[in-house]
Amino acid sequence: MGIVSELAMSCPELWYALRADDFAYTLPMRQISLIISRLLILVLAIAGSVFAQANPEWTEPFPPFRIAGNLYYVGSKGLANYLVTTPQGNMLINSDLEANVPLIEASIEKLGFKFKDTKILLISHAHWDHDAGSAMIKELTGAAYMVMDADVPVVESGGKSDFAYGDNAATLYRPTKVDRVLHDGDEVRLGGTVLVAHLTPGHTKGCTTWTMQVTDRGKTYNVVIVGSPNVNPGYKLVGNTSYPQIAEDYERMWRVLKSLPCDIFLGAHGSYFGLEEKYPLRKEGSAIPFVDPSGYKNFIIQKEQDFRTELARQKPAAK
Numbered sequence: 378m379g380i381v382s383e384l385a386m387s388c389p390e391l392w393y394a395l396r397a398d399d400f401a402y403t404l405p406m407r408q409i410s411l412i413i414s415r416l417l418i419l420v421l422a423i424a425g426s427v428f429a430q431a432n433p434e435w436t437e438p439f440p441p442f443r444i445a446g447n448l449y450y451v452g453s454k455g456l457a458n459y460l461v462t463t464p465q466g467n468m469l470i471n472s473d474l475e476a477n478v479p480l481i482e483a484s485i486e487k488l489g490f491k492f493k494d495t496k497i498l499l500i501s502h503a504h505w506d507h508d509a510g511s512a513m514i515k516e517l518t519g520a521a522y523m524v525m526d527a528d529v530p531v532v533e534s535g536g537k538s539d540f541a542y543g544d545n546a547a548t549l550y551r552p553t554k555v556d557r558v559l560h561d562g563d564e565v566r567l568g569g570t571v572l573v574a575h576l577t578p579g580h581t582k583g584c585t586t587w588t589m590q591v592t593d594r595g596k597t598y599n600v601v602i603v604g605s606p607n608v609n610p611g612y613k614l615v616g617n618t619s620y621p622q623i624a625e626d627y628e629r630m631w632r633v634l635k636s637l638p639c640d641i642f643l644g645a646h647g648s649y650f651g652l653e654e655k656y657p658l659r660k661e662g663s664a665i666p667f668v669d670p671s672g673y674k675n676f677i678i679q680k681e682q683d684f685r686t687e688l689a690r691q692k693p694a695a696k
């Protein structure tokens with residue numbers, strides 16, 4: 378139902394053409410071939426949509442490893458999870474899909490830590506690929522779930538109150554109770570480590586970029602874990618009645634991201650910061666390849682440019 382209604386919304390002309398029930402038997406060949414080509418487009422659109430929602434890389438295992446200090450990568454190839462270890466238990470960023478939870482657990486245990494020691498669960502933002510497994514992780518570990526204020530209604534409704542995907546059944550998940558509501562600039566502390574929650578809204582209303590400091594071989598690094606700067610296909614930046622301030626929120630995000638000091642550049646998906654390219658460099662024993670301040674700057678410049686292009690494209694259409 379989600380995909381069909383999405384198609385009806387995104388391409389109403391095609392939708393109505395295909396719904397016409399009086400075309401049979403009497404149509405000339407030209408119209409029949411037109412209908413066939415439209416059917417092909419429909420099939421491709423549905424296939425594309427299904428693929429987008431079930432990217433095989435999301436559940437493809439990736440070797441867990443220490444990034445720096447007490448910060449570890451425990452995610453899959455396509456979805457990033459971070460474990461922050463402390464003497465008083467551990468913090469986990471992102472829960473991914475429910476199908477990812479056993480992978481996350483296996484990664485944590487492989488590094489020699491206990492999944493059950495997860496005391497705090499955090500997310501990058503309230504989209505199913507980062508938070509659908511949260512209910513399961515809470516049940517398995519008893520972790521306290523801490524979420525940015527504006528994403529709390531989405532998390533607690535299992536995705537139903539999301540401004541863009543709320544009526545898309547494929548993106549919904551188990552509603553999950555939030556134990557602590559976070560606000561911009563709040564600190565999450567455990568066992569001597571501090572994570573700071575920065576509100577970087579637009580992609581979701583409560584999209585969160587996490588920062589922390591890690592010390593590795595005597596050096597201290599500023600870590601930035603980007604929430605998401607993406608303008609997804611179908612996002613309305615102009616005249617969005619369910620998120621009127623969306624464009625202003627993206628503007629706020631660019632300001633915040635540019636203001637954060639960054640040595641170690643990370644994010645909600647490995648593709649943001651080149652996980653697959655940087656991982657082998659680490660194995661060869663070179664300097665920490667995730668120290669990449671210029672990669673961080675370039676990423677923001679590129680993403681902001683994409684946003685401005687899309688905003689300019691939508692503006693004349695709204696007049």
Ligand SMILES: [Zn+2]
Binds near residue numbers: 502504580
């Ligand atoms: Zn997202």
